[in-house]
Amino acid sequence: MMDLKQLSSNKKGQLIICCVILGAVWGFLLIRYGAAYIGDFPDKAKIGKARQELAKAKAEQNRYEAEKRKNQDIKSRYLALAASAWIPAYDGAVETGLRRCISTLSGELDFRLTSLSSTNPVRINPEFLYADITLHGAGELEDVIRFLAGLSRIEPRLSWRQLNLTPARNQPRSTGATTANLAAQLDSLPKTRLEFRGTLRVLVYEGKLTPAELKVTRQPVSDTGDVPEEPAE
Numbered sequence: 001m002m003d004l005k006q007l008s009s010n011k012k013g014q015l016i017i018c019c020v021i022l023g024a025v026w027g028f029l030l031i032r033y034g035a036a037y038i039g040d041f042p043d044k045a046k047i048g049k050a051r052q053e054l055a056k057a058k059a060e061q062n063r064y065e066a067e068k069r070k071n072q073d074i075k076s077r078y079l080a081l082a083a084s085a086w087i088p089a090y091d092g093a094v095e096t097g098l099r100r101c102i103s104t105l106s107g108e109l110d111f112r113l114t115s116l117s118s119t120n121p122v123r124i125n126p127e128f129l130y131a132d133i134t135l136h137g138a139g140e141l142e143d144v145i146r147f148l149a150g151l152s153r154i155e156p157r158l159s160w161r162q163l164n165l166t167p168a169r170n171q172p173r174s175t176g177a178t179t180a181n182l183a184a185q186l187d188s189l190p191k192t193r194l195e196f197r198g199t200l201r202v203l204v205y206e207g208k209l210t211p212a213e214l215k216v217t218r219q220p221v222s223d224t225g226d227v228p229e230e231p232a233e
Contacts, residue, residue, distance in 0.1 A: 065162050082209060083155060086098070090220045117133055118137050121204065128207075135198065135200065166196075
């Protein structure tokens, strides 16, 4: 047999020696670390545990997505609420602007209010407050309805906190004249007069978001000129 010196004297022998050394190294590594690697091969228990972890991760992801949608819905409602409110940076001071809106509408419809109170702002939180204003008037049924309808079209939107409608005092009475003409009878009937008294409220936004960020599309409330004097009772 060849000894190691003779074996290493040629290329074939050197290759054999390298293969033997490499096999020995692989054998050592397999003996030293093989058991640990074999233990890492998945079995039914490990596969079942992995599936449980995957299901748990999916449930956490679903909860996260649901919470994200909830927060986005809250944010959308917040932005919509702020955009629909009175914005002093956009509409001017609510204390004067709200009275001016109502007085302007009264003048445009030729409907004289008996009284119009000052605006009363009340703080809700650092970003929102509401402002109330009380008004009193009386007129023929059609005129009162027209005026109330006009109030409902004001932007930012106003809401009634209370509204009382009653027949006006000292209603004109029918003369009692008779005629065969039905149209003439209807024309001779006295006009129905109504008296109303109520309190209107508007939400006011004083947060940090600008009208552009809130995507406000309505026209700003005119806040120029003198505030009309309060009508006497």
